[in-house]
Amino acid sequence: MPVNYATPSAASLFPVAGVRLGIAAAGIRKTNRHDLTLIELAAGSRVAGVFTQNPFCAAPVQVCQQHLAGHGIRALLINTGIANAGTGEAGLLAARASCSALAALLGLSDRQVLPFSTGVIMEPLPLKRIVSALPNCQSALRGDSQGWLAAAHAIMTTDTVAKVASRQIMIAGKPVTVTGMSKGAGMIKPNMATMLGFVATDAAITQPLLEQMVKEVADVSFNCISVDGDTSTNDSFILIATGAAGNAEIASAARADYAALRDAVAAVAGELAQAIVRDGEGATKFIEIAVDGGLDAAECKAVGYAIAHSPLVKTAFFASDPNLGRILAAIGNAAQACATLADLDVRTVKLWLGDILVAEYGGRAASYHEADGARAMAPSEILVRVDLGRGSAHARLWTCDLSYDYVKINADYRS
Amino acid sequence: MPVNYATPSAASLFPVAGVRLGIAAAGIRKTNRHDLTLIELAAGSRVAGVFTQNPFCAAPVQVCQQHLAGHGIRALLINTGIANAGTGEAGLLAARASCSALAALLGLSDRQVLPFSTGVIMEPLPLKRIVSALPNCQSALRGDSQGWLAAAHAIMTTDTVAKVASRQIMIAGKPVTVTGMSKGAGMIKPNMATMLGFVATDAAITQPLLEQMVKEVADVSFNCISVDGDTSTNDSFILIATGAAGNAEIASAARADYAALRDAVAAVAGELAQAIVRDGEGATKFIEIAVDGGLDAAECKAVGYAIAHSPLVKTAFFASDPNLGRILAAIGNAAQACATLADLDVRTVKLWLGDILVAEYGGRAASYHEADGARAMAPSEILVRVDLGRGSAHARLWTCDLSYDYVKINADYRS
Numbered sequence: 168m169p170v171n172y173a174t175p176s177a178a179s180l181f182p183v184a185g186v187r188l189g190i191a192a193a194g195i196r197k198t199n200r201h202d203l204t205l206i207e208l209a210a211g212s213r214v215a216g217v218f219t220q221n222p223f224c225a226a227p228v229q230v231c232q233q234h235l236a237g238h239g240i241r242a243l244l245i246n247t248g249i250a251n252a253g254t255g256e257a258g259l260l261a262a263r264a265s266c267s268a269l270a271a272l273l274g275l276s277d278r279q280v281l282p283f284s285t286g287v288i289m290e291p292l293p294l295k296r297i298v299s300a301l302p303n304c305q306s307a308l309r310g311d312s313q314g315w316l317a318a319a320h321a322i323m324t325t326d327t328v329a330k331v332a333s334r335q336i337m338i339a340g341k342p343v344t345v346t347g348m349s350k351g352a353g354m355i356k357p358n359m360a361t362m363l364g365f366v367a368t369d370a371a372i373t374q375p376l377l378e379q380m381v382k383e384v385a386d387v388s389f390n391c392i393s394v395d396g397d398t399s400t401n402d403s404f405i406l407i408a409t410g411a412a413g414n415a416e417i418a419s420a421a422r423a424d425y426a427a428l429r430d431a432v433a434a435v436a437g438e439l440a441q442a443i444v445r446d447g448e449g450a451t452k453f454i455e456i457a458v459d460g461g462l463d464a465a466e467c468k469a470v471g472y473a474i475a476h477s478p479l480v481k482t483a484f485f486a487s488d489p490n491l492g493r494i495l496a497a498i499g500n501a502a503q504a505c506a507t508l509a510d511l512d513v514r515t516v517k518l519w520l521g522d523i524l525v526a527e528y529g530g531r532a533a534s535y536h537e538a539d540g541a542r543a544m545a546p547s548e549i550l551v552r553v554d555l556g557r558g559s560a561h562a563r564l565w566t567c568d569l570s571y572d573y574v575k576i577n578a579d580y581r582s
Numbered sequence: 583m584p585v586n587y588a589t590p591s592a593a594s595l596f597p598v599a600g601v602r603l604g605i606a607a608a609g610i611r612k613t614n615r616h617d618l619t620l621i622e623l624a625a626g627s628r629v630a631g632v633f634t635q636n637p638f639c640a641a642p643v644q645v646c647q648q649h650l651a652g653h654g655i656r657a658l659l660i661n662t663g664i665a666n667a668g669t670g671e672a673g674l675l676a677a678r679a680s681c682s683a684l685a686a687l688l689g690l691s692d693r694q695v696l697p698f699s700t701g702v703i704m705e706p707l708p709l710k711r712i713v714s715a716l717p718n719c720q721s722a723l724r725g726d727s728q729g730w731l732a733a734a735h736a737i738m739t740t741d742t743v744a745k746v747a748s749r750q751i752m753i754a755g756k757p758v759t760v761t762g763m764s765k766g767a768g769m770i771k772p773n774m775a776t777m778l779g780f781v782a783t784d785a786a787i788t789q790p791l792l793e794q795m796v797k798e799v800a801d802v803s804f805n806c807i808s809v810d811g812d813t814s815t816n817d818s819f820i821l822i823a824t825g826a827a828g829n830a831e832i833a834s835a836a837r838a839d840y841a842a843l844r845d846a847v848a849a850v851a852g853e854l855a856q857a858i859v860r861d862g863e864g865a866t867k868f869i870e871i872a873v874d875g876g877l878d879a880a881e882c883k884a885v886g887y888a889i890a891h892s893p894l895v896k897t898a899f900f901a902s903d904p905n906l907g908r909i910l911a912a913i914g915n916a917a918q919a920c921a922t923l924a925d926l927d928v929r930t931v932k933l934w935l936g937d938i939l940v941a942e943y944g945g946r947a948a949s950y951h952e953a954d955g956a957r958a959m960a961p962s963e964i965l966v967r968v969d970l971g972r973g974s975a976h977a978r979l980w981t982c983d984l985s986y987d988y989v990k991i992n993a994d995y996r997s
Contacts, residue, residue, distance in 0.1 A: 222926045223914030253910040255945025288907020289946050395893045398915045478810045486993035492703020495668040499638030500813045511637045530670025531704050571989050578901035
């Protein structure tokens with residue numbers, strides 16, 4: 168059960184002109200399961216992406232990066248069940264062969280196709296079954312919101328809900344749509360991108376600005392979440408602009424139209440990223456961590472992640488136990504990950520749970536009462552605020568608690 | 583239930599001449615529980631220590647470091663229940679006051695006493711109850727192996743077994759004893775020391791060499807373990823040399839007597855460190871991770887800890903599920919913690935479980951069969967070997983799996 172998240176209805180999901188989606192059951196790991204998704208883009212669409220920094224990155228991630236170096240992307244192919252990561256040279260050949268097969272079907276060149284995989288690592292991709300199912304994907308293509316919902320279901324692995332988000336804004340008098348989907352629940356600590364996130368808009372925007380926007384948006388959305396601190400081999404965040412809205416092409420990052428589109432894309436991506444945390448494996452609580460007063464954003468993020476990754480902090484949240492000294496210990500541990508924190512003076516650090524001041528001057532605040540802490544730990548949404556008291560930088564990230572079910576899900580995942 | 587570890591019997595535990603131990607029930611957090619330990623050292627004893635690097639280090643850690651700057655330490659006072667960390671100025675005053683009270687009782691100066699605390703963070707130390715119980719500790723002092731066993735029990739928190747280890751060696755014709763105890767089961771990822779570890783020898787050795795030895799031994803014992811990746815606020819590892827064995831004082835690190843003593847101390851400390859992992863909260867498996875072929879020891883350790891700290895790897899061990907792609911992903915994630923790994927070529931990396939080659943050339947080894955992996959994951963002791971294939975450095979560390987009981991223990995700890 169996700170924490171305060173349900174899949175939006177088809178009525179609140181706006182389709183994107185120039186984007187059609189189709190799904191099929193290829194029998195990749197399980198039979199009778201929709202596990203293959205095709206996204207077809209209209210001619211003239213622009214695509215930009217950011218990917219995992221894990222050196223053991225998956226074969227499809229490597230192929231995506233090569234194909235995005237050219238332009239004219241017209242199709243995305245996404246399979247679940249097998250990650251095609253840790254598969255060496257054979258994995259690269261399989262990813263390329265799936266692109267070739269789809270390109271042949273659609274009358275494109277191989278390099279106009281982007282491949283994505285998610286699932287078990289170090290297992291070979293069942294290429295033949297995927298290729299056989301491509302015509303079914305093609306005949307299922309549809310451009311309405313039902314197409315988005317079906318695709319959002321088909322890309323799930325340990326997810327318990329499909330994740331979609333949508334916005335409509337006006338840009339220079341033209342209505343513009345931004346709609347996206349994501350998947351992910353475990354092995355979530357994106358570094359430059361998330362497990363899989365796809366956001367499309369019908370806005371017209373130049374290729375360089377689209378590439379700038381995908382990075383800016385990733386840094387305030389998918390790069391701010393963690394379920395278990397494990398960066399995946401397959402993280403990919405893709406931003407598509409079909410240009411079908413007919414707005415004057417966005418051509419300067421300094422202009423209001425760029426900011427308006429970026430904010431809408433960031434709102435959709437932020438909702439999708441938070442949905443991953445809300446659906447985090449075994450999650451019972453959604454926790455926002457805001458760190459202010461750092462010398463730079465990097466040390467604020469290091470403090471945030473030290474809190475977000477501490478199993479002791481996460482189990483205390485699960486238990487609604489205000490054992491808040493564990494958070495102080497985690498703040499101190501950030502110094503191991505971030506050299507500038509070596510001279511952190513704990514006497515300037517302040518810690519709040521929601522509006523309750525918990526710690527200052529290196530210890531428990533005089534005004535703090537355990538009953539207040541217990542009250543602040545009880546809800547399903549909790550805000551942890553830290554002020555490092557040594558600068559003006561800040562960072563904000565989202566995580567979830569660590570429950571019995573996280574262990575159960577990950578001990579059982581393959582069986 | 584610890585993994586293949588039971589407290590050694592009194593008969594296999596050699597007391598150390600010049601060291602007496604006494605315990606008492608001070609009612610620090612619970613009544614009728616031995617929670618206070620006094621270790622009394624003969625005049626002329628030498629003491630060295632290493633401590634947590636966490637900036638939120640506990641008050642007793644700060645006092646220990648100040649008192650060790652002088653010499654002539656004659657008593658150690660250890661309480662469980664309350665960590666006296668995250669307690670600000672009041673915590674420092676309480677730690678110093680406990681030293682003063684004990685010094686007055688024993689006729690010492692305050693600076694001849696070292697204080698240690700372990701337990702819940704951010705709660706005030708109940709100084710009055712501790713001071714009241716000091717005479718009971720004093721009258722309980724005994725120099726035999728029962729004294730060590732009683733103390734090893736009295737310093738436990740979430741530990742399920744008392745941890746002691748002992749060796750006898752000959753140095754220049756004189757019998758020399760090395761005996762120690764440790765505690766810890768959670769918040770375990772020591773950085774320069776462990777939760778609490780005390781090792782004493784009756785060997786005579788100069789103060790500078792004792793200080794060198796405590797660092798050398800920590801680096802191959804307590805600094806090589808992790809239960810949950812959380813570095814504690816209270817980690818302390820103390821090495822005591824009473825000089826009562828009557829050997830010619832060890833005065834050169836280049837001589838065989840230094841190496842003989844260091845090896846015996848390292849054997850005792852290694853056994854105590856491994857006992858902490860075997861008794862790791864909820865542990866059902868003991869895992870040794872050996873990383874070879876790195877450019878330097880730091881990157882080998884980074885790879886080892888990335889594996890040891892991955893909740894996905896740890897839950898797979900708990901399930902005996904050879905979902906070994908998770909280990910490849912963890913190896914890749916070490917690049918986030920260690921800059922030299924940014925250019926890691928995954929094609930040179932090899933991974934074994936015990937003697938079974940699992941992965942090479944960036945993917946699954948041709949000779950690997952899942953049935954072999956399942957067999958290798960089944961036992962309660964597992965060796966994970968990684969060869970980075972790019973240098974000659976190596977590192978070795980020890981960890982445990984992540985089970986339902988870890989969550990249960992840490993969700994329930996204070997209640």
